[in-house]
Amino acid sequence: MATSLGSTPGATTPGGMTQAANTPESEKDAEFQEHEKILSPDLLSTVQITDLLTEDVDGVQEKLRMFLNFKNLQTCSKDAILLDYYxxxxxxxxxxxxxxxxCSKFMTLIDMLLHNLxxxxxxxxxxxxxxxxxxxxxxPTRSQRIDEWNTFxxxxxxxIIDYLKISFFQHYKLYEFMFYSTREEIVIGTEQVIEIVNPAGGPFPSPLEEGISFDIYSKFIEPPPILDKEMKGLDQEQGHEESQPETDTLDMDPLVGFTTEDVKSVLAQITDDILTDVQTEINEKLQIQEEAFNARIEKLKKA
Structure with missing residues (x-):
């Protein structure tokens, strides 16, 4: 920006230097620089704003999370609230x-409001x-255009004021509580290391911690553990041996050593015994009924 230098009557600067005259161009440049300092530095660059304008809601949230460096959204409610605000x-x-x-100036504005709080x-x-x-x-003033300094x-x-009223100022107490209230940290879980005592089933007692190293004990004193495959093999062998006599007895024919006549005589004897018992039971029931009928006949005769 070109500026003109001239002498002012009755006024000199130290060292004989003259003061710079205030021209309309220099005043406009100074006013522009002062305007640029109002909302600076920008929260987001123009490149980032351009990138955000092409995204949908989920994309905007993900990009702002990266741009503003929010890392604990899943565990920190404060970060989640601030990200939702932006x-x-x-x-x-x-x-x-x-x-x-x-858009860049507006994002800087809402960030500075949070900074003030x-x-x-x-x-x-x-x-x-x-x-x-x-x-x-x-x-802008009456003599300025809105797009001259990209103002509102x-x-x-x-x-903007109406939006900030319902989104920020209306919930000011909540934001104060978020920034200044002390909250207790709730311990959800703790990690503890527990040392398990060796079982006392071995031939030797467990060594003292200061008496012998665990490597020597496990190598020379502690009996080696039986592998799972060996245990399964032993169980299968025992099960096979136990089931062998049962299969042998099932395979044998129960009528081995008997002739046809022997079988007939045994069946005839069993049949006679069963029929004898049935005949005896029938005779007893008939005798009881006969006595009952005789008693009724005697009563009828007397009547």
Whole structure:
């Protein structure tokens, strides 16, 4: 930017240097630099904003997680809340059709509001005042265009204030509680190492810890463990030996050594015994019925 140097009557600088004259171009350049310092440094670069504008909701959440370095979303509720705060803000700005620079400035604005609360411990009243000053400084004047410095118009500024009212200021106490309240850490589980005592079934007692090393004991004193395959083999052999006599008895014919006549005589004897018992039982029942009929006949005769 070219500036002109000239002498001012009655005013000299030390060393004989003259002061620079204030031209309209230099005033505009200084005003532009002052404007750029209001919301800087940017939270997200223009490249990152451009990348986010092409993503859907899940993509925006994943990209912001990487850009803002949130690593403990699964275990830290604070990180999850802050990520949701930034994701919601960016999606709202995207829905408002903000330009890339406007989206970047808006993300810086909502980040600075959190910074005022977390680091500077601003009250709700002071943070609202700070927002009012910022919005007043970044809005264009009547002689400026909105896209000249990529600032926000009046409608956009009002929309931003309305959004921050329902998303941030309305829940200010909750954000204060999140940043400043001390919470107890709940121990979900603990890891303990337990030393198991060797069984006393061996021929020798377990060695003292200071008396002999475990390597020597396990190599020369402790009996070697029986392998699982050997145990299975022994069980199979024992089971085979126990089942062998049973199979032998099942294979033998129970009528070996008997003739046909022997079988007939045995069956005839069994049949006679069964029929004799049945005949005796029938005779007893008939005798009882006969006595009952005789008693009835005698009663009828007497009547």
């Amino acid at each position: 994701v919601s803000g960016f999606l709202w700005a995207k829905g408002m059709d903000f330009s890339i620079i406007q 977390k680091t500077l411990n601003m009250s709700l009243k002071d943070n609202i005042k700070w927002l009012g000053k910022v919005m007043a400084e970044i809005r 118009g009046v409608k956009q500024a009002n929309a």
